[in-house]
Amino acid sequence: MDRIMPNRLDRGFYKYQSEYENKALEVLRSGWYVLGHEVSSFEEEFASYTGAKYCAGLASGLDALWIAFRILGIGSGDEVIVQGNTYIASVMGITINGATPVFVEPDEYFNIDTSKIEEKITSKTKAVLVVHLYGQASDMTSVVELCRKYDLCLVEDCAQSHGARWNGQQVGTFGDIGCFSFYPSKNLGAFGDAGAIVTNSKEIADEVKVFRNYGSEKRYHNKVVGANSRLDEIQAGFLRVKLSHLDELAEEKKRICERYSEELNNEKIVLPKTRDGATHIWHQYVIKSDYRDELISYLDEQGIGTIIHYPIPPHLSEAYSYLGLKEGSLPITEKYAKTVLSIPLYNGMTEEEQDYIIEKINRF
Ligand SMILES: *Cc1c(COP(=O)(O)O)cnc(C)c1O
Numbered sequence: 210m211d212r213i214m215p216n217r218l219d220r221g222f223y224k225y226q227s228e229y230e231n232k233a234l235e236v237l238r239s240g241w242y243v244l245g246h247e248v249s250s251f252e253e254e255f256a257s258y259t260g261a262k263y264c265a266g267l268a269s270g271l272d273a274l275w276i277a278f279r280i281l282g283i284g285s286g287d288e289v290i291v292q293g294n295t296y297i298a299s300v301m302g303i304t305i306n307g308a309t310p311v312f313v314e315p316d317e318y319f320n321i322d323t324s325k326i327e328e329k330i331t332s333k334t335k336a337v338l339v340v341h342l343y344g345q346a347s348d349m350t351s352v353v354e355l356c357r358k359y360d361l362c363l364v365e366d367c368a369q370s371h372g373a374r375w376n377g378q379q380v381g382t383f384g385d386i387g388c389f390s391f392y393p394s395k396n397l398g399a400f401g402d403a404g405a406i407v408t409n410s411k412e413i414a415d416e417v418k419v420f421r422n423y424g425s426e427k428r429y430h431n432k433v434v435g436a437n438s439r440l441d442e443i444q445a446g447f448l449r450v451k452l453s454h455l456d457e458l459a460e461e462k463k464r465i466c467e468r469y470s471e472e473l474n475n476e477k478i479v480l481p482k483t484r485d486g487a488t489h490i491w492h493q494y495v496i497k498s499d500y501r502d503e504l505i506s507y508l509d510e511q512g513i514g515t516i517i518h519y520p521i522p523p524h525l526s527e528a529y530s531y532l533g534l535k536e537g538s539l540p541i542t543e544k545y546a547k548t549v550l551s552i553p554l555y556n557g558m559t560e561e562e563q564d565y566i567i568e569k570i571n572r573f
Pocket of ligand 1: 270298299391402
């Protein structure tokens with residue numbers, strides 16, 4: 210058996226190879242490469258997929274986050290509540306505008322522990338950023354209630370959760386803005402960088418579309434100091450192809466993960482759980498183990514690659530040393546950083562590969 214990598218993006222490409230190749234040629238031959246038919250069609254299709262009224266394509270998931278907070282007017286002197294155990298880009302989306310992240314510990318589903326949000330709200334709190342981590346929707350009922358009660362903006366980081374639902378409603382549509390990344394490894398991934406926001410507010414959608422293009426609605430008429438964060442036509446075209454297959458891709462990942470959950474059986478390992486009312490789109494299959502580092506070396510010797518999402522929590526990273534948060538300030542977040550492990554998971558995984566992974570993990 211060849212070495213099994215944590216992810217295999219080539220397998221995803223070959224599944225629909227001719228559709229992607231035809232789309233690439235179509236865009237190349239069209240002579241129109243930025244903000245055209247593919248982008249506007251993708252925006253309509255993705256809005257409709259999520260159930261949001263509007264979508265604006267952007268250049269990355271990080272851009273979606275910081276532009277969301279910029280448009281909401283959240284910056285210097287403001288606080289934004291976010292879970293401690295997220296990917297650092299969520300936090301950068303807050304701090305690029307000068308706002309301060311206030312970290313909340315995660316629950317046993319790796320999402321924000323909603324019972325610990327209220328105690329962190331101060332007169333400076335302007336928003337809550339909910340990250341639906343690893344693909345599972347968070348408990349949005351309590352977050353929506355809190356945001357109403359304290360008049361806070363609600364932004365969702367859906368970079369890992371395209372299509373996940375809470376009580377039947379898709380993530381990204383519960384608050385003011387839903388932010389998506391289409392980085393190649395995400396469940397809806399392009400073949401390069403790409404991102405988007407979704408919203409039910411026409412005003413916000415229009416402002417984002419102006420902001421992403423140097424603040425101009427009409428060429429050379431600049432209303433605000435914006436950015437260049439346009440989604441490429443060729444990436445939008447690829448995303449349209451992938452979106453048309455997203456449900457079957459999600460179904461395949463779900464089958465793989467259900468098999469993991471049924472057949473993995475080792476007392477040194479804790480398997481991931483799904484909350485009642487939430488769906489999980491399995492961006493990652495994340496297990497926990499007190500013997501995590503030994504497990505990594507053992508699997509590596511057996512030819513199985515794994516990844517830690519994430520080994521250094523944002524509050525302990527060098528980039529955020531200025532916040533002055535010491536080790537021990539977020540014990541659950543820090544414990545997760547020491548015990549979580551993502552095992553191989555991708556569309557196009559063979560049964561033989563999965564048999565091998567299950568057998569080796571069970572023997573550890
Ligand atoms: C990938 C990711 C981002 C950033 O997306 P990019 O497209 O890489 O900029 C933000 N938040 C989370 C949770 C992510 O997983």
